[in-house]
Amino acid sequence: MNLAQTILGVPFTNPIVLxxxxxxxxxxxxxxxxxHGAGGITTKSLWLKEHKGHKNPTIISTEHWTLNAVGVPxxxxxxxxxxxxxxxxxxxxxxxxxxxxxxxxxxxxTAEAILPLKPDFLEVNISCPNVEDEFGKPFACSAPxxxxxxxxxxxxxxxxxxxxxxxxxxDSIAAIATACADAGADGFTVINTVGPGMAIDLRxxxxxxxxxxxxxxxxxxxxxxxxxxxxxxxxxxxxxxxxGTGGICTGEDALEIMLAGAxxxxxxxxxxxxxxxxxxxxxxxxxxxxxxxxxxxxSDLVGGMHRExxxxxxxxxxxxxxxx
Amino acid sequence: xxxxxxxxxxxxxxxxxxxxxxxxxVRTYTFDGSLGARPGQFLMLWLPGIDEKPFSVAFDNGxxxxxxxxxxxxxxxxxxxxxxxxxVGLRGPFGTSYEWKPGQHxxxxxxxxxxxxxxxxxxxxxxxxxxLEVFVGAKSKDHLLYLEELESxxxxxxxxxxxxxxxxxxxxxxxxxxxxxxxxxxxxxGKRKGKEDMDAMDQVFACGPEMMLKxxxxxxxxxxxxxxxxxERYMKCGYGLCGSCVVDPLxxxxxxxxxxxxxxxxxxxxxxGKYHRDAxxxxxxx
Numbered sequence: 001m002n003l004a005q006t007i008l009g010v011p012f013t014n015p016i017v018l019x020x021x022x023x024x025x026x027x028x029x030x031x032x033x034x035x036h037g038a039g040g041i042t043t044k045s046l047w048l049k050e051h052k053g054h055k056n057p058t059i060i061s062t063e064h065w066t067l068n069a070v071g072v073p074x075x076x077x078x079x080x081x082x083x084x085x086x087x088x089x090x091x092x093x094x095x096x097x098x099x100x101x102x103x104x105x106x107x108x109x110t111a112e113a114i115l116p117l118k119p120d121f122l123e124v125n126i127s128c129p130n131v132e133d134e135f136g137k138p139f140a141c142s143a144p145x146x147x148x149x150x151x152x153x154x155x156x157x158x159x160x161x162x163x164x165x166x167x168x169x170x171d172s173i174a175a176i177a178t179a180c181a182d183a184g185a186d187g188f189t190v191i192n193t194v195g196p197g198m199a200i201d202l203r204x205x206x207x208x209x210x211x212x213x214x215x216x217x218x219x220x221x222x223x224x225x226x227x228x229x230x231x232x233x234x235x236x237x238x239x240x241x242x243x244g245t246g247g248i249c250t251g252e253d254a255l256e257i258m259l260a261g262a263x264x265x266x267x268x269x270x271x272x273x274x275x276x277x278x279x280x281x282x283x284x285x286x287x288x289x290x291x292x293x294x295x296x297x298x299s300d301l302v303g304g305m306h307r308e309x310x311x312x313x314x315x316x317x318x319x320x321x322x323x324x
Numbered sequence: 325x326x327x328x329x330x331x332x333x334x335x336x337x338x339x340x341x342x343x344x345x346x347x348x349x350v351r352t353y354t355f356d357g358s359l360g361a362r363p364g365q366f367l368m369l370w371l372p373g374i375d376e377k378p379f380s381v382a383f384d385n386g387x388x389x390x391x392x393x394x395x396x397x398x399x400x401x402x403x404x405x406x407x408x409x410x411x412v413g414l415r416g417p418f419g420t421s422y423e424w425k426p427g428q429h430x431x432x433x434x435x436x437x438x439x440x441x442x443x444x445x446x447x448x449x450x451x452x453x454x455x456l457e458v459f460v461g462a463k464s465k466d467h468l469l470y471l472e473e474l475e476s477x478x479x480x481x482x483x484x485x486x487x488x489x490x491x492x493x494x495x496x497x498x499x500x501x502x503x504x505x506x507x508x509x510x511x512x513x514g515k516r517k518g519k520e521d522m523d524a525m526d527q528v529f530a531c532g533p534e535m536m537l538k539x540x541x542x543x544x545x546x547x548x549x550x551x552x553x554x555x556e557r558y559m560k561c562g563y564g565l566c567g568s569c570v571v572d573p574l575x576x577x578x579x580x581x582x583x584x585x586x587x588x589x590x591x592x593x594x595x596x597g598k599y600h601r602d603a604x605x606x607x608x609x610x
Contacts, residue, residue: 023567023577025605032575044567050604056376057368059561060415061333070566075606203337204411206372272333272565 001290003039003283005299007241007263008161008186010094010120014039014283015298016254019245019266020098020123020165020189021045021070023276027086034092037279040264041093043084045100045125048110050076054130055210060199061218066269067197069130069214072100077113084117094120096163096243099153100128102135104145108152115160122160123243124153127167127192129215140167140192143179154184161186163243166232168194168221173228174235187241189266191228194221194246217269222247226260230305233261238303249273251285259304330360333563335370335413341388343408346469350437351404352392358384359414362421363445364531364554364584367391368562370413371406375399378559378579380531381417382440383447389414392440392469418562420584422552426452428526431504433459433497433540435532439469441554442531446477455479455523457504461497461532465490498539501528505547525549529584534610538597541590551587557600568603571595 003014017040018024018033024044033041053073060067074080080097087095097119101107111122126149127140139145146164153162164180166173168191177188193215199208207213225246232242244262248254249270257265270278290298342354359367361384369391370376377399383390395404406412422445424430430449434442439460446456456479462468464486474482483500484492493500508525528551530540537553544551557569557578564580571578572595578585590596599607 022565023570025567025601026570026572026575028572028575029567029570030575031573032570044605050606053603056560057335057370057413059566060335061563066565070560073604075604079605199334201335201337201372201413204372204413208335208370208413210375269565272561272563275564 001287001295002297003286005263008121010161012039012094012264015258015264016279016282017096017243017264017266018042018279019268020096020125021068022268022271025083027083030087030095031090031092033276033279036276037283038267039093039279040096040120041087042096042123042266043080043098045072045074045098045128046080046110046114047072047074047076047100048106048113050074057208057210058214060208061269061272064218065197065216065220066218066272067199067209067214067216068193069196069209069211071130071211072128080114081117084114084119088118096121096123098123098125098165100125104148104152107149108156111153112156115157119160121163121187122153122157123163123165123189124149125165125192127165129167129169129193129196130211133211138167140165140176141170143176146176147179147183150180150183150185163187163189165189165192166228167192168224168228168246174231177232177235181236181240185240187243188232188236189243189245190232190262191225191246193217194224217247219247219249222253222257226257229257229262230260233303234306238306248282249278251282251289254282254286255289255301258298258301261303261306263299263302331417331563332359332415335368335376335415337372337411337413338389340406340408340410340412346392347466349396350392350394350469352382352390352440353406353412355389355391355412355414357414358386358389359417360384360386361389361417363448364421364441364552365417365419366562366583367414367416367418368559369403370415371399371402372411372413374402376413378418378562380441380554381444383444384417392437394437416562418579419582422529422584424449424452424454424527426454428454429457429523430454431457431459431501431525431528433501433528433530433532433536434470435461435497435536436463436467437469438530438532438554439474442529443470443473445529446474446480450477450479457481457483457525459483459485459497459501461485461536462487464488496536496539498536498543501540502543505543505549527551530554534597534600541587541596544587545591552584553587553590554583555585555590555596556583558603560603568601568605
């Protein structure tokens with residue numbers, strides 16, 4: 001049973017990658033995740049200049065959900081050069097450099113600052129729900145803004161594939177994805193956190209997060225992630241690779257989001273519940289399921305739901321039914 | 325399938341039940357609840373509307389939790405301004421704790437307000453029949469903490485040091501520890517030999533400033549005595565997600581694989597005693 005795939009020319013030994021924002025600050029951390037079986041690594045969002053995050057509490061959770069408003073802190077490109085540079089020396093697994101910016105021009109400049117470090121993919125975070133007070137609505141909430149950011153990065157990205165990280169908190173993620181695809185996006189990461197949400201302490205009557213609101217993640221958001229991946233896959237005709245992320249905890253979760261259309265699967269919050277070995281565990285669970293079900297290549301499952309639906313109700317109606 | 329440790333990852337507010345002014349700058353708060361913390365573990369303490377930071381647990385008896393803190397920055401100064409009855413959020417307990425076997429002879433090395441969690445360790449270990457050599461060090465007499473509490477425990481020999489000599493030995497507690505290890509060897513291969521009247525030392529626990537910990541690390545490695553050190557780094561989530569507290573080059577998280585780290589691992593942490601990272605991930609030299 002084979003978990004390996006080549007995505008846009010980049011070989012992945014397995015589809016389970018570290019999602020952005022989790023354990024993503026240092027090269028040592030990325031290498032340790034690779035040692036624990038991560039098939040790829042996504043950095044925490046990189047800024048062109050030093051960017052302060054929010055005060056604590058920034059991350060809180062229960063067994064049902066995690067809320068975070070870390071506020072995308074980063075020390076800037078000098079640190080990125082040091083950490084990404086160190087990782088690329090041994091390059092144990094593909095590196096996806098996640099970038100963020102406050103304007104269309106700054107997205108291009110940030111990409112230009114990071115591209116010389118030769119990441120395997122660029123992932124453009126246009127969907128962080130935690131910096132609205134600072135920068136307004138995320139780019140991912142408007143098709144023209146999302147397309148403009150995509151276009152600006154694509155103009156400077158050369159041969160490095162550009163993945164756009166989309167928000168589930170929109171009327172139509174399919175419309176946003178289509179606009180980005182038309183602007184040249186090579187792939188998508190679906191989804192960023194949901195909400196934002198809020199948690200209040202009863203006795204003090206205060207919101208717990210310092211930012212008051214934060215993005216929702218954890219097992220409960222998986223159905224939303226699966227739906228969004230399915231929408232983006234259908235909207236782009238299954239032609240662009242998708243990194244499916246959101247609430248994935250088990251091998252079966254990973255296979256489910258692959259059936260919706262994901263080629264790679266991002267893991268974040270699950271590290272808090274299953275430990276760093278979650279990557280190896282999920283791969284073993286996928287292997288077991290695929291072996292039992294007679295699936296030889298995990299890549300055969302990507303978008304499988306769409307093919308199944310098409311075989312039952314005809315491809316035209318299927319497309320229509322998937323795009324809301 | 326999941327292995328979520330018994331910990332709360334959502335703060336719950338507790339009332340301050342008792343305040344003890346330990347020294348001019350150090351206070352101990354007793355909260356009206358327990359998180360079930362073990363000695364060496366930490367909790368995230370939230371002051372609604374102000375900030376949240378990690379604090380060592382100074383005591384947890386299953387009914388009450390104590391935290392001893394030094395008013396040193398905006399958060400701990402705001403905490404110091406609290407009164408009995410005020411609400412403080414706690415979540416945890418997080419991280420590793422000190423590990424021992426019943427009846428062991430253990431040296432505890434406490435620097436500054438590291439004396440608080442060390443008292444928690446002492447209280448638990450003597451309950452398991454351990455005998456303790458406790459090395460409490462501080463800048464001066466006025467900064468020494470938990471001496472009375474430590475003295476009140478059975479099977480505890482207290483060794484006090486101050487940098488200025490205002491009480492006990494003049495110098496560092498690690499110097500006193502070394503003097504004792506010289507007469508109290510450990511072969512490192514399971515066979516122990518004691519010299520003079522001193523029983524062989526089974527292990528060393530330390531909590532305090534990083535340079536003190538580094539000295540304990542080097543000393544215990546040289547004497548081949550197992551040691552467990554409580555390391556500290558900037559933290560956000562407290563349970564292994566955010567990656568703020570990972571150390572180079574191992575990548576381990578001090579909130580989950582620490583804060584109490586066995587010296588076998590400490591000696592592999594290249595940044596130990598050299599630098600630490602801030603909230604942005606930027607390095608700062610010690």
